Amino acid sequence: MTVHEPIKAPEGVPGLPRPSTPAHVIKSDAEAIEVAHKVAAEILKGASDRDQNRTLPVAEIDLYSQSGLWSINVPKAFGGPEVSYKTLVKVIEIISAADPSIGQITQNHLGIVAAIRTVSDEAQQALLFGEVLAGVRLGNAFSEFGSKRAADFETSFTDHGDHVIVTGKKFYSSGAILAQLVPIVATDDQGRAWYVIADRNAPGLTVINDWSSFGQRTTFSGTVIIDQVKVPKDHVVPGYKGYEKPSADGAIFQIIQVAVDTGIARAAIDDTIQFVKTKSRPWIDSGLEKASDDPYTIQAVGRLTLRLHAAQALLYQAAEAIDDALVQPTADKVAWAQIVTAEAKVLSTEIALEATNVLFELAGTRATLAEHNLDRHWRNARTHTLHDPVRWKYAILGNYFLNDVKPPFHAWS
The missing domain is CATH 1.20.140.10 (Butyryl-CoA Dehydrogenase, subunit A, domain 3)
Structure with a gap:
């Protein structure tokens, strides 16, 4: 009789700590452009080597998010810069010319910030915008590899009073490895899609470094396994409302x-x-x-x-x-x-x-x-x-x- 070795589950990448000091807060559109050029000059230096060696851009992402550029669309009412989107896209273009993987990693973070502005109540906005202004990064766990269409989600959550429990599996998760919070698109019992924002190091949340694409190599947009992950209700954002x-x-x-x-x-x-x-x-x-x-x-x-x-x-x-x-x-x-x-x-x-x-x-x-x-x-x-x-x-x-x-x-x- 042949004895088979037990199959080992894929190992996840440990999450990074939250910033030890608050991030800078940009004061104006002009400053956002100025800071973007400075950050781009730094991340350009190792961009080619990072691509060739599939190196995690840890120092570069820390520099980028601590610069204040990750909170530029937080509303002024909550202490943010609220720069114009014309300025925001110029910032992304400047960063992406230096390293487009790093430019893409920002995309879902800024998109979620915009969604929170649209769909969250004032208390949730104050809580989550406060996290972003402090320098906390949002990754993503949106698309699913095996679903028939991009908008079809098998990941779901159940309500447990002051928290929810979410379970599923995601692919195309740009930025999740380097984030401190991971917004998971999951459906409720009515089939409505929410952003369930889990702590990156929450028990049951595993982010796997298995991104094998020939391009955008250092987005590390691999697999996220969500196994009975507990998320407090104040971190559950009604994303579906943005399209009602x-x-x-x-x-x-x-x-x-x-x-x-x-x-x-x-x-x-x-x-x-x-x-x-x-x-x-x-x-x-x-x-x-x-x-x-x-x-x-x-x-x-x-x-x-x-x-x-x-x-x-x-x-x-x-x-x-x-x-x-x-x-x-x-x-x-x-x-x-x-x-x-x-x-x-x-x-x-x-x-x-x-x-x-x-x-x-x-x-x-x-x-x-x-x-x-x-x-x-x-x-x-x-x-x-x-x-x-x-x-x-x-x-x-x-x-x-x-x-x-x-x-x-x-x-x-």
């Missing part, structure tokens, strides 16, 4: 994704220009001394830069539409914010993929050497732009402009 009437919540989740993609495109174009100027050789038939004088290369860089600027212009226009919808969340204003965000999503996807691909055509064969790791730009673009397919964005736009049909209203639109 018009709100900008869905567009906010989307626009941060757009900013990550324009950041990837910007980094790829910057690296293309730098490589062509310093390392590429002119083509044999050109008769030129420098690759940067090649008229075809000049034309290609002009095209890429133009298309990036067009994507950025739509990104900022979409952010202004979101700001408008936050002030007056009418059905028409919310739909317009969704539409312009969809347009920005299309262009940002296209320029991210084009710029990261054309990089090698312009820079030449030596740009493919492992020592440069320039393929990370394409890998990151190809992976991240798979969020929310562009082919459906075109259909949403066409139906809106042709048939006056408003976009679907959910977190992916």
